[in-house]
Amino acid sequence: MSFLNFLISGISLGSIYAIIALGYTMVYGIAKMLNFAHGDVIMVGAYICFYAVFSFELPPIVGILMAIAVCTVLGIVIEKLAYKPLRSAPSLAVLITAIGVSYFLQNAAQLLWTSSPKVFPRFFNFGGQASVSFFGGQLSVSWTTIITIITCIIIMLALTWFTGKTKRGKAMRACSEDKGAAQLMGINVDATISMTFAIGSGLAAIAGVLLCSAYPTLVPTTGSMPGIKAFTAAVFGGIGSIPGALLGGLLLGIIEIMAKAYISTQLSDAIVFAVLIIVLLVKPAGLLGKRVNEKV
Amino acid sequence: MSKQREPVKLVPVPNPNIIPERDADKSPILECRHLGIDFSGLTAVNDFNMAIGRTEIAGLIGPNGAGKTTVFNLLTKVYQPTRGTILLDGYETSKMTTAQINRLGIARTFQNIRLFNNLTVEDNVKLGLHNYINYGTLSGVLRLPKYWKAERIAHERALELLSIFDMENLADIKAGALPYGAQRRLEIVRALATNPSLLLLDEPAAGMNPSETAELMDNIVKIRDLFKIAILLIEHDMNLVMGICEGICVLNFGEVIAKGTPDEIKNNPAVIEAYLGKGK
Amino acid sequence: MGKVKKLGAKTRYNIITYTVVVLAYIVMQLLSTGDMLTSSIEGMLVPICVYIVMAVSLNLTVGVLGELSLGHAGFMSVGAFSGVTVAVILENAVASEPLRLAIAMVAGAVFAAIAGFLIGIPVLRLNGDYLAIVTLAFGEIIKSIFNNLYVGLDSNGLHFSLLSDNTNLAEGGELIIGGPMGIGGIDRISTFTAGFVLIIITLIIVLNMMNSRTGRAVMAIRDNRIAAESIGIQVTKYKMIAFVTSAALAGASGALFAMNYSTIAANKFDFNTSILVLVFVVLGGLGNVLGSVIAAAALTVLPEALRGFDDYRMLTYAIVLILVMLATNSSTVRGFIDRLRFKKTGKES
Numbered sequence: 001m002s003f004l005n006f007l008i009s010g011i012s013l014g015s016i017y018a019i020i021a022l023g024y025t026m027v028y029g030i031a032k033m034l035n036f037a038h039g040d041v042i043m044v045g046a047y048i049c050f051y052a053v054f055s056f057e058l059p060p061i062v063g064i065l066m067a068i069a070v071c072t073v074l075g076i077v078i079e080k081l082a083y084k085p086l087r088s089a090p091s092l093a094v095l096i097t098a099i100g101v102s103y104f105l106q107n108a109a110q111l112l113w114t115s116s117p118k119v120f121p122r123f124f125n126f127g128g129q130a131s132v133s134f135f136g137g138q139l140s141v142s143w144t145t146i147i148t149i150i151t152c153i154i155i156m157l158a159l160t161w162f163t164g165k166t167k168r169g170k171a172m173r174a175c176s177e178d179k180g181a182a183q184l185m186g187i188n189v190d191a192t193i194s195m196t197f198a199i200g201s202g203l204a205a206i207a208g209v210l211l212c213s214a215y216p217t218l219v220p221t222t223g224s225m226p227g228i229k230a231f232t233a234a235v236f237g238g239i240g241s242i243p244g245a246l247l248g249g250l251l252l253g254i255i256e257i258m259a260k261a262y263i264s265t266q267l268s269d270a271i272v273f274a275v276l277i278i279v280l281l282v283k284p285a286g287l288l289g290k291r292v293n294e295k296v
Numbered sequence: 297m298s299k300q301r302e303p304v305k306l307v308p309v310p311n312p313n314i315i316p317e318r319d320a321d322k323s324p325i326l327e328c329r330h331l332g333i334d335f336s337g338l339t340a341v342n343d344f345n346m347a348i349g350r351t352e353i354a355g356l357i358g359p360n361g362a363g364k365t366t367v368f369n370l371l372t373k374v375y376q377p378t379r380g381t382i383l384l385d386g387y388e389t390s391k392m393t394t395a396q397i398n399r400l401g402i403a404r405t406f407q408n409i410r411l412f413n414n415l416t417v418e419d420n421v422k423l424g425l426h427n428y429i430n431y432g433t434l435s436g437v438l439r440l441p442k443y444w445k446a447e448r449i450a451h452e453r454a455l456e457l458l459s460i461f462d463m464e465n466l467a468d469i470k471a472g473a474l475p476y477g478a479q480r481r482l483e484i485v486r487a488l489a490t491n492p493s494l495l496l497l498d499e500p501a502a503g504m505n506p507s508e509t510a511e512l513m514d515n516i517v518k519i520r521d522l523f524k525i526a527i528l529l530i531e532h533d534m535n536l537v538m539g540i541c542e543g544i545c546v547l548n549f550g551e552v553i554a555k556g557t558p559d560e561i562k563n564n565p566a567v568i569e570a571y572l573g574k575g576k
Numbered sequence: 577m578g579k580v581k582k583l584g585a586k587t588r589y590n591i592i593t594y595t596v597v598v599l600a601y602i603v604m605q606l607l608s609t610g611d612m613l614t615s616s617i618e619g620m621l622v623p624i625c626v627y628i629v630m631a632v633s634l635n636l637t638v639g640v641l642g643e644l645s646l647g648h649a650g651f652m653s654v655g656a657f658s659g660v661t662v663a664v665i666l667e668n669a670v671a672s673e674p675l676r677l678a679i680a681m682v683a684g685a686v687f688a689a690i691a692g693f694l695i696g697i698p699v700l701r702l703n704g705d706y707l708a709i710v711t712l713a714f715g716e717i718i719k720s721i722f723n724n725l726y727v728g729l730d731s732n733g734l735h736f737s738l739l740s741d742n743t744n745l746a747e748g749g750e751l752i753i754g755g756p757m758g759i760g761g762i763d764r765i766s767t768f769t770a771g772f773v774l775i776i777i778t779l780i781i782v783l784n785m786m787n788s789r790t791g792r793a794v795m796a797i798r799d800n801r802i803a804a805e806s807i808g809i810q811v812t813k814y815k816m817i818a819f820v821t822s823a824a825l826a827g828a829s830g831a832l833f834a835m836n837y838s839t840i841a842a843n844k845f846d847f848n849t850s851i852l853v854l855v856f857v858v859l860g861g862l863g864n865v866l867g868s869v870i871a872a873a874a875l876t877v878l879p880e881a882l883r884g885f886d887d888y889r890m891l892t893y894a895i896v897l898i899l900v901m902l903a904t905n906s907s908t909v910r911g912f913i914d915r916l917r918f919k920k921t922g923k924e925s
Contacts, residue, residue, distance in 0.1 A: 034705065082898055085906035092644065093905040096858045099851055100901060103894035111887060228712070228847060235709045264739060270720035273713035280706055281698050296365070296374050296406065296802055372806060398808035410803035412796045414863075422789075423796045427808050429789050433817055436788025437781050443788065468585070490807050 004139060006261045007254065012145040012214065014253020015152035019207040020230030021237070021245035022159065023200030029176040029240035030196045033091060036098040037078060038204060039227015040105035043220060045071045045205030046212040047113055050120060060123040067205040075201025076194050083197075084190070102224075109220035117219045120212035144213045151206060156246050159199075163242065172196060176240065229256075229272070236276050238289020247287055252276075319349030323386060325401075325494050325526045331370055331380035332550075340366045341550045344380070348494065348543070353520055353527045355541035357534075357561075359570055363550040364530045365407055368496050372404055373397050385493060399427055403492035405483040407499050407530075413472030417463065417482055420471050421454040424489025428453075457485050460522075461515065477508055481515075488523065495519070497529040501536050509533055513540050538562065546570065590783050593866040597779065600873070601772045608768070616880055622836040624876045625771025626829045629778045631856035631872035632865055633825035636782055638854065639863035640791065641818040642798030643700075644708040646850050647715025651823040652830035653845035654691045655684030657722055659831025660759050660840065664752050665729060673765040677835060681774065681828040688827020691718070692820040700815045715850055722842035727753040758841030759834065766836040774832055775869075778825050782865055785821065794818045795863075859900060 020042060027035045045067040052063035082101050086094045122130060124143035131142040163169040174182040175192045183189050211226055212218050229252060237248025252272060259271040279287065324347035331344040341363040348354050356364050369375045371382060373394045382389045384400055392400065403424075412420050422429070429450050431442040458464045461481040466474065471482060480500060487495055500516070501509045513536055520527055531537050537544060538558040546554040546561060548570040554561055561567055604621060607613050630652060637645045662683035663676055670676045695714050699707055726742070728735045730749025745751065753759055785791045793814040796804040805811055834840040856875055860867030878896070882889045 028705075034708075082902070085902055088907050089905035090862075092638070092858050092862065093901055095644075096855055097898055097901040097905075099855060100894050100897035104891065104898065107891040107894055111891060228716075232709060232713065235706065239705065264724075266724045266739060267720055270717045273716050276713050277698060277710050280702060280710055284702055284706060286706075295408075296369055374802065374806075394802075394805040395808045395810050398806060404806055406803065406806075410800045410806075412799035412803065414799055415792065415795055419792055419795075423792055423804070423809070424807050426789060426793060431789060433785065433788070433790040436790050437784045439784060446789075486807060 002261075005141075006257050008141055008145060010254030010257035011250060012148045012253070013257055014233075014250035015148045016207050016211050016214070016249075017226065017230045017233045017253050018152055018246045018249025019155060019203050019210070020226060021234040021249045022155070022242065023204050023207075024231050024234040025237075025239055025242060025245040026172075026196050026200050028234070030172060031083065031193055033083065033094045034098065034231065035083075035197075035200070036095065036227075037101035037105055038200065039223035039225075039230070040102050040109075041071050041074060041078075041201050041204040041223070042208035042211065042226065043109060043218075043223035044074060044105060045208030046120065046218050046222060047109060047118075048205070049209045050118055050212070050218060051113075053121060053123075060121075064206070064209050067209055068202045071205035071208075072198045072202040075197040075204075078201075079194055079197040084193075106220045106224075113220065115220055117217045120216035120218050122216070123209075123213055144210070148210045148214065151210065152246075155203065155206070156242075159242055168192070168195065232273070232276055235286055236279060238286030241286070241288045241290075244286055244288035251287075319352055322350050324348055324383075325350045325385055326371070326528070327383040328367075328371075329381045329383070331367070331377055331382065333366065333370055333375055333378045339550055341370065341547075344370075344547075344550075344552060346545050346552070346555075348526045348528055350493070350526055351520060351524055352542050353516065353529070353540050355537040355544040356528060356530045356547065357532070357537055357544060358547035358553075362547040362570075364547055365498060366550075367547070368404060368498055368530065371397075371496065372402055398490055398492075401493035402496060403487035403490045403494075404496035405480070405487055405498055405500065407502070409476075409479050409483055411471040411474075411479055411483060411486070413470065415471060416467065417458065417469055417471055417474065418451070418454050418467040420482060420486050421457055421489050422450050424457075424486040425450050425453060426490075428491065454489070457489050460488070460519065461485060476503055480504075484515075484519070488519065492525060494526045494528065497527060497531075499530055499532065501531055501533045506535075509536055512536070516540055586787055589866070590787075593779060593783065593869065594776070596866065597772075597775055597869060601768075605768065616883075617877070620876060620880060621768040622766050622771050622832065624873050625768065625775055626833040626836075627853065627856065627872040627876050628775050628869050629771075629829035629832075630826055630853045631860065631868040632775075632778050632782055633822045633829070634853050635857045635860070635863065635865060635868045636785075636818055636822040636825075638857050639861075639868075640782075640786060640798065641794050641815060641822075642862075643815070643819075644705070644854075645711040645822075646708050646847070646854070647711035647713070647718070648822075648826055648853050649845040649847070649849035650695075650711075650715035650718035651688040651692060651826035652833065652849070653718050653722055653842060654823075655681075655688040655827025655830030656834035656840055656845065657725075657753060657759070657830075657842075658687035659684030659827070660762055660834045661727060661734075661752050663763065663765070663831075663835065664750070665734075667763070673763075674767070674770065676763075677765045677767075677770055677832070680835065681770075681831045684831030685824040685828040688830065689820050689824035691827075692823025693816065695823075696816050696819045700812060700819060712847065712850075715845075715847060719842050719846055722753070722758075722845075723756050725753055726751065726755050756841065756843075758839060758844075760839045762835055762838050762840065764835060764838060766832050771832060774828060778829075779865065779869075781821065781825065786865075790814065790817060855897065859897075859904075 020038065023038050024035065027033065048070045049063040049067040052058045052066045053060055078101055082097050083094060086097060124147050126143055131140045133140045163173055171182065171187045171192050172195070174185065174187055175189055179189050208223070212222070230249065233248035233252040234245050236252060237244030237246070255275055256268055256272050259268040263271060326348045328344055328346045332342045333340050344367060356367060358364055366375065370377050373389070373392060384402060387400060389397055389400070412423060429446045431446045435442045455464050455467060458467060463478065463481060463485065466478065471479065474482060484497065484500065501512055504512060516527060517540055541558060544556060544558055544561045545552055546567050553566045553570055554564045556564065608618060630648065634645065634648045637643055659680040663680040666676055666679060670679065699710050702710055724739050726737045728745040728749055728751045730745040735745060741751070741755065793804070793809045796809060797811050797814055801811060856872040857868055859875065860871030879889055879893055882892050
């Protein structure tokens with residue numbers, strides 16, 4: 001049973017990585033940039049939700065919605081102020097700007113909310129229980145875990161529908177293929193990129209709440225490491241690919257939990273990264289990524 | 297293994313019109329036998345046979361998408377052939393990398409110009425001379441006498457090569473800042489610097505006006521006469537191809553549809569059909 | 577005429593670079609002996625040298641070779657831990673502190689070069705963002721390993737163990753690396769002069785390499801890999817030379833850095849350190865060595881200079897960083913600068 005337990009925690013952690021990775025992968029797909037500030041948007045989302053629920057005693061669902069709203073706006077503002085002026089700049093310049101934004105968010109959070117850790121409340125209690133038991137108590141799964149996994153599935157289905165069936169979703173795919181051609185076809189590229197940042201940041205808020213429900217310590221740097229790992233997950237699955245982000249996130253989560261459980265807690269990060277390196281050597285464009293050969 | 301295969305068509309001898317007289321009794325510099333490549337099931341080039349004499353100027357023509365550049369990429373191992381053999385000066389090249397092919401004697405230019413844009417014109421040519429500049433990393437860092445001597449020789453040689461196209465005065469300009477025509481010429485100079493025995497030119501006259509093209513034609517012949525090398529060129533400008541090529545090979549849909557001298561090609565019905573479509 | 581002019585341009589750039597560094601050293605040394613530096617600036621002299629070397633060496637990978645590396649601090653870490661270990665071993669054998677420091681820095685460089693070579697084998701097969709993420713991964717792996725590595729020295733020689741302290745040292749033995757605690761009780765033998773010498777050596781290696789056959793090949797690979805192959809350049813070999821040189825210099829600076837403090841832990845060399853150095857490189861200009869030197873020095877001092885802003889210090893740093901990037905890269909600002917430049921060159925000619 002312990003294996004099953006670990007597997008479920010792995011899937012749950014992986015679901016959070018997948019949701020964050022979606023933000024990375026969509027932004028990369030369309031703007032061809034690594035948005036290093038994405039991890040910090042997660043942190044902002046978690047703080048908003050925390051204060052809404054604790055200080056203003058709003059119901060959790062309102063707190064979550066507020067977090068989503070704030071992060072969505074934040075994503076759009078960041079894009080407009082920091083990234084849009086650099087649309088034609090070299091990618092490294094954009095990367096450094098993103099790092100600047102990341103520093104900015106972390107330090108602003110430190111000023112606003114201090115660096116003393118906040119203990120995130122447990123939202124997901126149903127019938128007074130924090131978890132449900134299966135197999136006569138042999139297997140106990142927390143509601144947080146269940147909700148995390150369900151949320152991830154819903155988000156994936158919604159995104160697949162959105163990019164595949166809706167006009168705006170198709171516009172998004174068109175922009176990521178070829179911005180110039182998309183523009184010629186009458187697609188508003190700027191608006192589409194803004195929308196992508198908005199969706200990615202909204203998802204980051206959800207991920208932030210889920211992350212802090214599972215690992216309840218909240219500090220201004222909470223988002224960094226999950227951000228890096230989710231970025232790794234996005235590359236792992238093939239950056240730019242939405243199913244790849246899901247697959248990469250889930251695998252990364254499972255590998256991390258299994259490595260912690262069966263090999264070594266201290267070396268689990270090293271193992272995760274080692275697996276990533278091996279995968280990239282075998283499949284240089286990630287698991288589901290397309291390798292684009294340069295035309296000679 | 298090559299023994300069972302049919303003898304190669306163009307050189308030596310079966311069709312004395314194709315090769316220039318002076319190469320008639322020599323082995324070819326390049327021989328392709330049944331060369332082919334598939335891209336995930338799609339055959340891009342198939343059963344490509346060709347031979348080029350040691351000082352021949354040969355042309356590779358065909359409609360857009362016929363597979364001409366793919367042949368260049370196969371010859372230089374940018375792509376690994378799926379089938380067939382390439383013999384360069386009699387050596388089998390199947391296990392070689394692009395860099396090794398170059399050292400064995402094939403240099404090329406690219407359809408979409410590929411210069412080292414952030415380096416000066418002179419450095420671009422010196423890079424062509426790279427394998428003839430003999431000092432190591434350590435001598436370079438420590439500035440040993442070897443370094444100064446080799447760099448001086450390379451500098452002189454680079455200017456000499458640039459003088460073929462009267463470009464010595466551009467030596468200090470960044471390659472990316474050159475006008476289009478000069479970039480094309482610099483690519484040829486850089487290729488020549490590697491001391492090739494076969495030079496592949498991918499649409500050298502693309503984007504040039506008639507007078508520039510005429511000058512280029514003179515220069516190509518001049519290069520052949522000066523360096524005594526073979527030149528294979530892809531070109532859409534028929535005046536250029538018919539004007540300077542001694543042998544021409546026509547590709548369509550990845551297959552050779554005709555080979556011969558310019559006059560033979562001009563009157564070949566298959567070629568006319570490929571270019572103009574079927575007459576009603 | 578053209579020849580003289582061309583030699584002039586590159587040589588002039590190099591002379592300016594060396595002059596700036598030497599003058600800065602003399603000024604700081606004079607101020608330091610005249611007791612005119614605040615203790616916080618005094619304490620930053622060695623770190624400034626370290627970050628300059630880090631920036632210049634990373635510039636070799638990112639600016640000259642054109643491959644984004646996000647794990648440069650990993651090589652610094654390898655250099656720091658191996659350098660200090662060697663220094664501890666030689667504590668009695670080599671009495672002269674500068675000599676011991678020099679040997680430690682060489683050892684740091686050698687071990688970092690070995691790490692660079694081993695990591696380079698898989699890394700340099702990849703391209704672009706994938707290469708970047710793998711260097712990030714290696715940086716994190718190196719950090720994890722040093723966080724869990726125990727190295728002890730006793731009369732029987734060196735003892736290693738991973739995860740927990742199983743070195744079982746004999747009587748009188750000394751635990752050099754203590755897992756997450758890192759190294760404690762380091763002899764603080766790093767000096768500003770040593771840092772200056774390391775910078776000069778780094779400049780000589782990097783600038784001379786850039787203006788030689790090797791550097792040309794590396795830059796050719798950056799500008800156009802396929803064309804470089806087509807003219808017979810062995811891409812992997814030259815990528816490796818640049819990568820290993822970059823790692824070795826980072827290793828030497830890591831050793832210098834570690835011996836400026838009494839304790840050093842693996843977490844000091846994390847992803848954020850790599851990013852910090854990358855910021856220096858990009859702000860200084862890709863491939864611009866003098867730019868790296870100035871950016872590294874200025875940005876190391878900047879947080880200190882912003883001390884007046886107190887709590888807003890790092891926030892201001894972030895804003896300055898974003899504004900500088902926007903100012904130097906946005907197309908409107910660029911167009912403006914280009915127009916200015918055009919006018920200027922127009923006048924000259």
